[in-house]
Amino acid sequence: MRLSEERISHISHLIIEALKSEKICDFTQEGKALHEIKKNITNFLQFEDRADEAARQKIRSMSSMVAEGGREWDILYRKYFNEEMAKKGF
Numbered sequence: 001m002r003l004s005e006e007r008i009s010h011i012s013h014l015i016i017e018a019l020k021s022e023k024i025c026d027f028t029q030e031g032k033a034l035h036e037i038k039k040n041i042t043n044f045l046q047f048e049d050r051a052d053e054a055a056r057q058k059i060r061s062m063s064s065m066v067a068e069g070g071r072e073w074d075i076l077y078r079k080y081f082n083e084e085m086a087k088k089g090f
Helices: 005-021 030-060 071-087
Strands: none
Touching (some): 005 030
16 A cells, blocks of 8 residues: 555545535534545555556466566556456446
8 A cells, every 4th residue: 555544544634624615515423434534545545456466466477478667568567457446346
């Protein structure tokens, strides 16, 4: 996961404030809303990490060696990464 807990907390607070300032919603339990936002951000980032590892593993397991950083590797990585993300509806 690329974001610290503090950064996730900060982003969660920004989301709450934006929703309130735009009068999109009112929160009767702001603490619970913050917790849910943090949980969802964390879950998404963890899934993204797993999709990244799965894409890299698929490339490593190919019969022909594909050098990381090359055009072919980038194309394969994006394809496999997007497939993994699509499995969860992202």
